[in-house]
Amino acid sequence: MLVLRPARHSDMPGIERLAAESPVGVTSLPANSDTLYKKVQASLDSLTADVSFYGEESYFFVLEETETGELAGLSGIVASAGYNEPFYSYRNETLIHASPVLGIHSKIHALSLCHDLTGKTLLTSYYVEPSLRFSRGSDLLSRGRLLFIAQWPERFADGVVSEMVGVARDDGSSPFWDAIGQIFFGIEYHEAEYYCGVKGRKFIAELMPQHPLYVPLLGDEAQAAMGQVGPASTVPYDVLTREGFETENYIDIFDGGPTLHAATRGIRTIAQSRLVKIVDGTEGGPAWIMASTELDDYRATVVDAEVTDRGIGLTAAVRDAMGLAIGDVVRIAPL
Amino acid sequence: MLVRSIRQNDLAALLHLASNVGVGVTTLPVNEERLGKRIAASLASQAAGADALPDTAESSFLFAMEDPGTGQVAGICGIEGSVGLGEPWYNYRVGVSVRTSTEINVYRRHETLFLCNDLTGAAELCSLFLHPDWRRDNNGSLLSKSRLLFMAEFPKRFNPRVIAELRGVSDADGRSPFWESLGRHFFKMDFSQADYLTGIGQKSFIAELMPQHPVYTTFLSEEARAVIGEVHEGTRPARVMLEGEGFRYNGYVDIFDAGPTLQAHLPEIRAIRKSAVFTAKSADTTKGQSWLVSNRSLTDFRVCLAQTEPTPNGLPLTAEVLSRLDVEAGASVRAVPLSARS
Numbered sequence: 001m002l003v004l005r006p007a008r009h010s011d012m013p014g015i016e017r018l019a020a021e022s023p024v025g026v027t028s029l030p031a032n033s034d035t036l037y038k039k040v041q042a043s044l045d046s047l048t049a050d051v052s053f054y055g056e057e058s059y060f061f062v063l064e065e066t067e068t069g070e071l072a073g074l075s076g077i078v079a080s081a082g083y084n085e086p087f088y089s090y091r092n093e094t095l096i097h098a099s100p101v102l103g104i105h106s107k108i109h110a111l112s113l114c115h116d117l118t119g120k121t122l123l124t125s126y127y128v129e130p131s132l133r134f135s136r137g138s139d140l141l142s143r144g145r146l147l148f149i150a151q152w153p154e155r156f157a158d159g160v161v162s163e164m165v166g167v168a169r170d171d172g173s174s175p176f177w178d179a180i181g182q183i184f185f186g187i188e189y190h191e192a193e194y195y196c197g198v199k200g201r202k203f204i205a206e207l208m209p210q211h212p213l214y215v216p217l218l219g220d221e222a223q224a225a226m227g228q229v230g231p232a233s234t235v236p237y238d239v240l241t242r243e244g245f246e247t248e249n250y251i252d253i254f255d256g257g258p259t260l261h262a263a264t265r266g267i268r269t270i271a272q273s274r275l276v277k278i279v280d281g282t283e284g285g286p287a288w289i290m291a292s293t294e295l296d297d298y299r300a301t302v303v304d305a306e307v308t309d310r311g312i313g314l315t316a317a318v319r320d321a322m323g324l325a326i327g328d329v330v331r332i333a334p335l
Numbered sequence: 336m337l338v339r340s341i342r343q344n345d346l347a348a349l350l351h352l353a354s355n356v357g358v359g360v361t362t363l364p365v366n367e368e369r370l371g372k373r374i375a376a377s378l379a380s381q382a383a384g385a386d387a388l389p390d391t392a393e394s395s396f397l398f399a400m401e402d403p404g405t406g407q408v409a410g411i412c413g414i415e416g417s418v419g420l421g422e423p424w425y426n427y428r429v430g431v432s433v434r435t436s437t438e439i440n441v442y443r444r445h446e447t448l449f450l451c452n453d454l455t456g457a458a459e460l461c462s463l464f465l466h467p468d469w470r471r472d473n474n475g476s477l478l479s480k481s482r483l484l485f486m487a488e489f490p491k492r493f494n495p496r497v498i499a500e501l502r503g504v505s506d507a508d509g510r511s512p513f514w515e516s517l518g519r520h521f522f523k524m525d526f527s528q529a530d531y532l533t534g535i536g537q538k539s540f541i542a543e544l545m546p547q548h549p550v551y552t553t554f555l556s557e558e559a560r561a562v563i564g565e566v567h568e569g570t571r572p573a574r575v576m577l578e579g580e581g582f583r584y585n586g587y588v589d590i591f592d593a594g595p596t597l598q599a600h601l602p603e604i605r606a607i608r609k610s611a612v613f614t615a616k617s618a619d620t621t622k623g624q625s626w627l628v629s630n631r632s633l634t635d636f637r638v639c640l641a642q643t644e645p646t647p648n649g650l651p652l653t654a655e656v657l658s659r660l661d662v663e664a665g666a667s668v669r670a671v672p673l674s675a676r677s
Contacts, residue, residue, distance in 0.1 A: 097521050097544040101537065104522045104544060183553050184434065186441050195439050206436040207443060214546055216520035217554035 001321045002072065002137045004144035004291075004300040006047055007040045007060045014071030015040070015062065022074075022127040023165065023232035029074060029125050039076070039125070046079070047295060051155050054079040059148065060125065063132075063141045066321050072132055073141040076125035077148065079156055082118040085201050089117050089250040089259050092226070093212065109215035111180075111226075113208050117250060117259065121149065123162035126236045133235050136302045139335065140289060142239040144300030146269040147291040147331050158264050161250075162240055164233035166257025167225050176256030179222030184208055192254060208253065225256045233257065243268045273333040278326050281305055281313015287335035288312070292324060299323065302335055336409065336474050337659045338481035338638045341377045341397035346370060348408035349399070352466060369535045373397055373413070373462075380416075381634045384492070391416035394492040396485065397462065398636070400469070400478045403659050409469040410478045413462035414486065417494045419455035422539040426454055426587040426596055429563060432551075446552040446560075450545065454587060454596065458486075458493035459500070463573065473625060473640060476576060476673055481638035483580065483606035484629040484669055488636075495601040498587075499577055502570045503594025504562040513593035516559030521545055529591055545590055563593045570594070579675050580605045610671035614649035617664035621651045625673040628652065630660045637661055640673065 007015060015036050019029045030036075039060045046057035056079070063073035081087040090111040098105040123145060128138045149156045168174050174181075177189040184207050185192055195203060215223060227247065229237045237260070241247060244267060245260035252259060264270060269289065284304055290312065291300035299322050306313045312332060319325060349370055377397040383389040394416025400409045418424045427448040435442045465478055486493050505511040505526065514526040522544050529541055552560050564584055566574050574597070581604050582597035589596065601607060606627065623644030630637050639659045643651050650670055652660075662668060 095547075099522075099540050099544055101540050102522075102532070102544070104524070106522050106544070108521060108546075110548065183551075184443060184445075186443055187439070199438055203436040203439045203441070206438075207434045207441060209434075209445075209551065210432065211447070211549040211551070213554070214520070214548070214550065217517070217550070 001066045001301060001318070002132075002140055003064050003066050003322065004061050004075075004140055005064060006043055006298055007062045007074075008044070009037075009040055011062050011071060012037065012040065015074060018071060018074050018127055018129070021129075023230075028076065029127055043076070047298075051079075054121075054155050054157060056080070056083045057155065059145075061141075061145065061148075063128065063137060072137060073128035074125055075123070075127075075141050075145055077145050077156070078122040078124055081120050081122040081161060082115070086115040086205065087118040087120075087122075088201065088204055088208070088253050089114055090213075090253055090256075091116060092215070092249055092251060110212040111215060111251070112212040113210075113253065117159075117161045117261065119157055120159040120161045120261065121156040121264065123160060123236075123240070126162075126233075128235060134238065136287070136335065138235050139239055140300060140302050142236055143243070143269045143289050143333070144291060146243065146267055147273055147289060147300055147333060148298060149264065149267075150270040150273045150333075151291065151293055151331050152295065153264070156264060159261060160245075160264050160267060161259055161261045162236065162245070163252055163259045164237050164257040165230040166252055166255030167228045167230045168255070174225070174255045175219075175221040176225040177254055179219050180209075180213065181254055189254065204253065222256070227251050227256065227258045229257060230255075269333045273331050275329050275331055276307060277311035278319065278324055278328050278330060279308075279311040279313050280326055281315060283315055285313070288332045289335055290322075290330050290332045292322065293329050293331055297323065307332065336400055336469070336472075336477060336639065337403045338398050338400045338410075338412070338478055340381055340632075340634065340636045341374055341399050341411075343374065343378060345399050345408060346374060349374075349411060352408060352411060352464065366535045377413070380492075384633075388491050391456075391458065391492060391494045392420040394458075396482075398478075398481060398485070400465065400474065410465035410474070411462055412460070412464075412478050412482055414482050414493065415459040415461055416492055417456050418459045418498070419452060419457075422536075423452050423542065424455050425538070425542040425545075425590050426451055427550075427590050427593070428453060429552075429586040429588060430549075432549075448550040448552060448563075448588075450542075450547060450549070450590065451587075454496075454498055454598075456494050457496040457498045457598070458601070459498050460577075461500070473673060475572065477627065477638065477640050479573065479576060480580070480606050480627055480673065481629070483604055484610060484627055484638055484671065485636055486601060486604075487607040487610045487671075488629065488631055488669055489633060490601060490607070493601060497582075497599050497601050497604065499582060499597045500589055501574055501577075501594045501597065502567040503589055503592030504565050504567055505592060511562075511592040512556065512558040513562050514591055516556040517550065518545060518591055526591065533591070542590060559593070564588050564595045566594055605675055606671045610669055611645075612667055612669050613645055615657060615660075615662055615664055615666045615668045616646070616649035616651045617657065618651035618653060621653055621656075626650075626670045627673050628656065628660065628668055628670040630662050631667055631669060632661075635661065641670075645670070
């Protein structure tokens with residue numbers, strides 16, 4: 001059975017293997033033990049922290065095949081994007097250039113550097129093994145986080161965002177970066193990613209254009225890349241758009257990939273989730289994403305089960321694999 | 336040739352003249368209503384201020400060049416006392432934005448176009464057009480510089496900051512690379528159409544459709560960047576002439592074709608600063624360098640060229656010149672050598 005749970009130190013070998021497999025564009029999963037170890041530690045610290053108002057916490061999850069103990073995916077939540085420094089995006093603004101006298105009405109787009117999404121909760125670090133792409137497992141890996149947010153809303157913002165990796169050329173270079181980033185930073189895409197990792201994001205504020213960029217003036221290749229999702233993010237993009245995330249308005253300042261956003265309460269899994277008691281049951285029934293409600297032992301999985309007024313009917317095998325007992329309360333949402 | 340104040344009955348000749356103007360001289364459109372209004376404004380300006388000096392915003396003068404033999408109109412030029420006081424006057428200021436990061440040791444300098452109204456209020460030399468058949472024998476210089484003598488004579492009617500917009504680069508089909516790379520994106524219209532609308536007084540409508548945010552020129556085509564602040568081939572002599580009079584390009588360009596707007600401080604313009612008042616002296620023949628000579632009339636201002644040299648008694652002028660200026664010997668005239676070299 002596939003189970004999503006918070007990462008532990010003992011998961012490090014599996015985490016490192018998956019991070020190394022993950023594409024270059026997923027910058028929150030660098031192939032760097034130190035960084036990954038710190039992510040696990042930060043997550044453990046956050047789970048035990050007494051949070052009265054969300055802030056610098058972050059949560060890091062693994063997808064585990066319980067029969068083998070093998071890890072099959074990674075995902076994370078940052079409680080507040082840009083907690084220490086601004087979270088930069090381009091806002092794709094619409095400007096109307098109209099003149100009734102001349103009978104002209106044009107809609108022009110311009111990219112404005114903004115901090116609009118600073119402080120929103122960020123879904124990040126998503127990587128699922130290729131064999132599980134577009135499966136229940138890939139849904140669980142993403143949406144298990146949403147049940148976590150639903151259960152402890154005080155730990156998260158009223159809005160959730162997620163950055164999708166943008167499109168790259170065959171050689172790994174980014175057409176969007178070459179059209180804009182290269183001009184303002186004077187460095188290559190991979191160098192910029194590197195500096196972001198080691199120097200923080202101050203240099204972005206220092207070098208990025210202060211004035212909006214008119215989209216029609218960008219090259220065709222860069223315009224085509226705006227808001228496009230690269231192969232690395234097609235799975236989370238699919239999951240999150242089904243959840244009702246908006247794909248318009250914000251794009252990544254480096255590669256032009258879309259930054260999805262939604263009001264927390266309006267996210268489908270969160271809005272449709274509810275608490276039910278576990279009762280004894282048999283196999284089969286509608287599919288649910290189901291999560292425990294214990295912060296120190298959070299687990300989420302997908303089950304086929306009948307839900308009645310009495311509660312959700314689970315077999316002993318499922319209850320055991322999840323470490324749950326009859327009478328426990330779980331949070332469920334339709335798959 | 337003679338340059339003189341415009342008259343009511345010049346309209347037909349001017350319309351004929353205007354139909355010969357290429358794209359880029361936005362102040363002389365082939366539009367009867369517009370031209371008629373400009374003539375009326377000039378006549379009003381000529382009549383204004385007998386008692387009290389009018390506001391510079393009220394000053395709008397047109398002058399015609401005519402063949403004194405036939406009375407045929409060959410060219411036109413004008414001066415506005417102050418631009419941009421009725422509707423906004425737009426330019427791009429070619430500026431620079433610098434961004435640096437000491438942390439990653441990067442210094443970036445970006446040429447940036449800022450939409451501005453900085454030149455609001457300035458006086459403008461405008462509407463210069465000389466029919467191709469008459470582009471010879473210093474006629475172009477006479478036509479253009481005749482205005483400077485008028486300004487020297489009536490300086491209070493003009494804002495001391497004087498500008499001249501020069502036609503930017505466009506090809507034989509009227510296609511402007513700057514327009515194609517910038518303006519075109521903001522509304523689907525040919526440069527020639529925008530140019531025409533500008534001429535009939537709708538420039539501010541178009542300007543409001545132009546990008547209001549600063550534009551980094553790095554996003555323009557190479558062709559477009561190359562013509563920022565550059566003049567049309569046919570306008571090069573005009574640029575050289577104005578620069579000889581002390582006009583300078585200070586980074587202001589036209590928002591449509593990026594042609595340069597040159598600037599000068601009125602009292603420092605050579606033909607104004609060096610001009611002097613002389614007593615006209617009748618002479619059978621005169622010789623010397625080319626001088627611009629004008630009468631001193633607000634309502635019937637006249638300028639022509641004379642080959643002469645001042646003497647302690649006055650400025651020797653032939654009967655023909657005196658007649659062109661419509662003055663008698665002994666009258667007071669204003670004169671300045673046509674060009675700086677002498």
